Amino acid sequence: xxxxxxxxxxxxxxxxxxxxxxxxxxxxxxxxxxxxxxxxxxxxxxxxxxxxxxxxxxxxxxxxxxxxxxxxxxxxxxxxxxxxxxxxxxxxxxxxxxxxxxxxxxxxxxxxxxxxxxxxxxxxxxxxxxxxxxxxxxxxxxxxxxxxxxxxxxxxxxxxxxxxxxxxxxxxxxxxxxxxxxxxxxxx
Numbered sequence: 001x002x003x004x005x006x007x008x009x010x011x012x013x014x015x016x017x018x019x020x021x022x023x024x025x026x027x028x029x030x031x032x033x034x035x036x037x038x039x040x041x042x043x044x045x046x047x048x049x050x051x052x053x054x055x056x057x058x059x060x061x062x063x064x065x066x067x068x069x070x071x072x073x074x075x076x077x078x079x080x081x082x083x084x085x086x087x088x089x090x091x092x093x094x095x096x097x098x099x100x101x102x103x104x105x106x107x108x109x110x111x112x113x114x115x116x117x118x119x120x121x122x123x124x125x126x127x128x129x130x131x132x133x134x135x136x137x138x139x140x141x142x143x144x145x146x147x148x149x150x151x152x153x154x155x156x157x158x159x160x161x162x163x164x165x166x167x168x169x170x171x172x173x174x175x176x177x178x179x180x181x182x183x184x185x186x187x188x
Contacts, residue, residue: 009065017054021075083140128171132164
């Protein structure tokens with residue numbers, strides 16, 4: 001069952017790290033589009049470290065909150081979308097990933113909200129989502145910071161991300177369906 005976000009949870013260290021990650025998004029976009037590539041790469045690395053740190057701190061020091069379960073994926077999605085956005089300027093094929101990414105996120109958000117409204121929620125990311133994130137972030141990093149990659153390599157990398165986005169989508173959709181069936185079974 002779900003809990004409510006509490007005021008005192010807003011300023012727990014893991015959540016503050018999420019806010020910092022969210023604030024890094026416009027800096028990353030500005031630096032990258034201004035062709036400060038090393039600085040934008042540094043921002044991405046710091047953002048990744050805050051993501052790792054917030055999860056570790058939340059679990060290790062028992063600071064997991066409902067607000068954190070909401071804000072952490074929001075910070076992740078904003079950074080991922082910003083990476084897609086900047087890569088699309090140099091590699092138009094990435095527009096395919098933008099459409100796929102948005103469809104995946106919107107569909108899962110709508111289904112997740114429907115299930116949340118009924119009083120249930122998934123408990124964090126699953127293995128497919130974590131693996132997809134690693135592949136996605138690695139490929140975006142390569143596409144952003146290795147400008148001389150061949151067109152065939154770009155196509156392969158974009159296809160790889162596309163496949164992992166589909167796998168993650170199917171995995172989360174399956175989990176939501178299972179959760180929904182549990183909900184109906186519990187109501188009988």
